Amino acid sequence: xxxxxxxxxxxxxxxxxxxxxxxxxxxxxxxxxxxxxxxxxxxxxxxxxxxxxxxxxxxxxxxxxxxxxxxxxxxxxxxxxxxxxxxxxxxxxxxxxxxxxxxxxxxxxxxxxxxxxxxxxxxxxxxxxxxxxxxxxxxxxxxxxxxxxxxxxxxxxxxxxxxxxxxxxxxxxxxxxxxxxxxxxxxxxxxxxxxxxxxxxxxxxxxxxxxxxxxxxxxxxxxxxxxxxxxxxxxxxxxxxxxxxxxxxxxxxxxxxxxxxxxxxxxxxxxxxxxxxxxxxxxxxxxxxxxxxxxxxxxxxxxxxxxxxxxxxxxxxxxxxxxx
Numbered sequence: 001x002x003x004x005x006x007x008x009x010x011x012x013x014x015x016x017x018x019x020x021x022x023x024x025x026x027x028x029x030x031x032x033x034x035x036x037x038x039x040x041x042x043x044x045x046x047x048x049x050x051x052x053x054x055x056x057x058x059x060x061x062x063x064x065x066x067x068x069x070x071x072x073x074x075x076x077x078x079x080x081x082x083x084x085x086x087x088x089x090x091x092x093x094x095x096x097x098x099x100x101x102x103x104x105x106x107x108x109x110x111x112x113x114x115x116x117x118x119x120x121x122x123x124x125x126x127x128x129x130x131x132x133x134x135x136x137x138x139x140x141x142x143x144x145x146x147x148x149x150x151x152x153x154x155x156x157x158x159x160x161x162x163x164x165x166x167x168x169x170x171x172x173x174x175x176x177x178x179x180x181x182x183x184x185x186x187x188x189x190x191x192x193x194x195x196x197x198x199x200x201x202x203x204x205x206x207x208x209x210x211x212x213x214x215x216x217x218x219x220x221x222x223x224x225x226x227x228x229x230x231x232x233x234x235x236x237x238x239x240x241x242x243x244x245x246x247x248x249x250x251x252x253x254x255x256x257x258x259x260x261x262x263x264x265x266x267x268x269x270x271x272x273x274x275x276x277x278x279x280x281x282x283x284x285x286x287x288x289x290x291x292x293x294x295x296x297x298x299x300x301x302x303x304x305x306x307x308x309x310x311x312x313x314x315x316x317x318x319x320x321x322x323x324x
Contacts, residue, residue, distance in 0.1 A: 001196065002241055004171060010172070010199075013044050014044035033045060034057050034112050034135075036058075036116050037060055041069055050076075056073075056077045061083045080093065086123060109202075112138045114139070115141040118143040137201055140199075140200070142158070144194065145194050170200065172199055173224075174241070176196055178228055179228055180194040190239060191238070191239065226262075
């Protein structure tokens with residue numbers, strides 16, 4: 001998952017909000033994009049279709065044509081109300097079937113943009129290698145990365161998928177999604193997000209760019225979105241994620257350094273806001289408790305005389321004493 005040098009500069013596709021991705025500027029010749037997990041938003045696919053002339057195929061059982069934020073681009077986009085899955089159900093389609101149905105001609109590369117909430121593992125592990133090889137670029141969101149702390153669970157999904165992708169593709173960009181926090185890998189000190197967005201480029205494209213072109217990965221990347229969830233603090237990929245020596249040697253690294261400072265400032269601001277809110281809550285509870293004590297003291301004062309009368313009567317009416 002650690003980003004490597006790329007022979008193409010990264011470009012941002014999909015606007016300035018969550019749902020956009022950074023991909024290599026190597027789109028010429030890509031015939032189609034396959035995009036499962038639309039969730040009614042398709043700014044990424046709209047820009048590919050309108051600006052770059054790439055046909056986009058979308059699927060999501062939880063969505064409907066009428067629910068999409070923008071209508072399908074005529075002749076450039078298709079939509080299936082289906083799950084991307086391997087269960088062979090009537091409401092599902094697997095990646096092999098989908099690619100074969102829409103792009104049966106093996107000539108021409110494809111692009112895959114996948115965000116399907118954990119179902120990425122079984123789908124990509126089950127598809128044919130020939131299908132996977134057709135994707136020049138893969139932009140994917142991986143979930144449940146904290147499974148790396150459980151060797152058995154890691155070998156069920158995350159490990160096999162990363163090894164499979166690494167055989168045919170190379171990671172050129174990583175962005176931590178701040179939706180679910182981060183976790184430290186036991187015994188290593190490596191901090192990883194629970195959810196991460198990764199961009200892969202097929203290995204045969206490494207020698208296809210401009211001669212001598214090589215772009216060092218920047219963490220954080222200046223073009224990338226600061227936070228997927230605005231209400232939560234940003235996350236940073238640090239430590240072993242960054243090759244410090246080569247990073248410092250790059251002129252653009254200063255840009256990324258200033259962005260890192262900005263993100264740390266945002267993180268501090270968020271922490272201060274949380275502390276301020278906690279102080280306000282404490283003060284509110286303290287004031288509430290004070291009002292309650294004052295109320296109880298007042299009630300106790302009102303009851304003092306009736307209690308004395310009651311105790312006096314109780315002494316007079318001791319058991320065995322005549323009540324006449």
